[in-house]
Amino acid sequence: MDMLNLHCGVDRDSRGVVRLTICNAGSLNILGTPVINDVREGLQALASDHGIRALVLAGQSEKSMIGGADIKEMATLDQKSAEIFITGLRDLCEAVRTFPAPVIARLPGWCLGGGLEVAAACDFRIAADDARFGMPEVKVGIPSVIHAALLPRLIGWGRARWLVMTAENIDAPTALAWGLIDRIAPQGDLDAAVEQTVAKLLECGPGALRAQKALLRQWEDLPLEESVDLSIGVFGQCYLTGEPQRLMQDFVNRKR
Secondary structure (H helix, E strand, C coil), X not given: CEXXXXXXXXXXXXXXXXXXEECCCCCCCEECHHHHHHHHHHHHHHHXXXXXXEEXXXXXXXXXXXXXXXXXXXXXXXXXXXXXXXXXXXXXXXXXXXXXXXXXXXXXXXXXXHHHHHHHHCCEEEEECCCEEECCHXXXXXXXXXXXXXXXXXXXXXXXHHHHHHCCCEEHHHHHHHCCCCEEECCCCHHHHHHHHHHHHHCCCHHHHHHHHXXXXXXXXXXXXXXXXXXXXXXXXXXXXXXXXXXXXXXXXXXX
16 A cells, blocks of 8 residues: 555555545544544545546444544633634535535445545445444534535435434444445445445446536536536537547447
């Protein structure tokens, strides 16, 4: 593993698959300001690499990808420093959400608060069968904010309201049934389940996947008519890359 900085390690394979590991953040991979800044900087450095076809976000510990934000640090904040802290976490989540290639969250163990917000910003969430999810902020006197706003889009308003207002944790089967995660891996098979998702992505045109991800992000914010009209230009621009011509001809030839 190559270290981009103290808290951000990277493994890259010949297929263009990168695993970014959050390092040196304790057994639960807790997000304090130094960790937040380093992981964001690592993501921003990787974002310009057009050779990346998929990014797997993982924690160094098998106890969690990210257990949550650093309560010890948050307990010392005042209004101004609280806004600075949460802005940093917002920027990290946005670096994940806007990363050009598909991002897969590898989720063992606990995924709470800020950790769940980062996971929600990923494109895919693959969890261990013993994973637990929750938004406990209201129990410690703060609301769930920033990318908790993605939760109603993922699981609906009623279930999002339940998570952020009761602070109750849910297990992996419940998270799957709610649509919070995409797949549960049997015990010991988390990496294999992540790899199966990676393999599906590698079957697709890399340029097309990047375009599709960008469209999805814009569809989140635009009315339907604008989303439809925007798609026309993106569709045409894909032909400038030569990828549709090549892949469609391969498909036609395979059918003969």
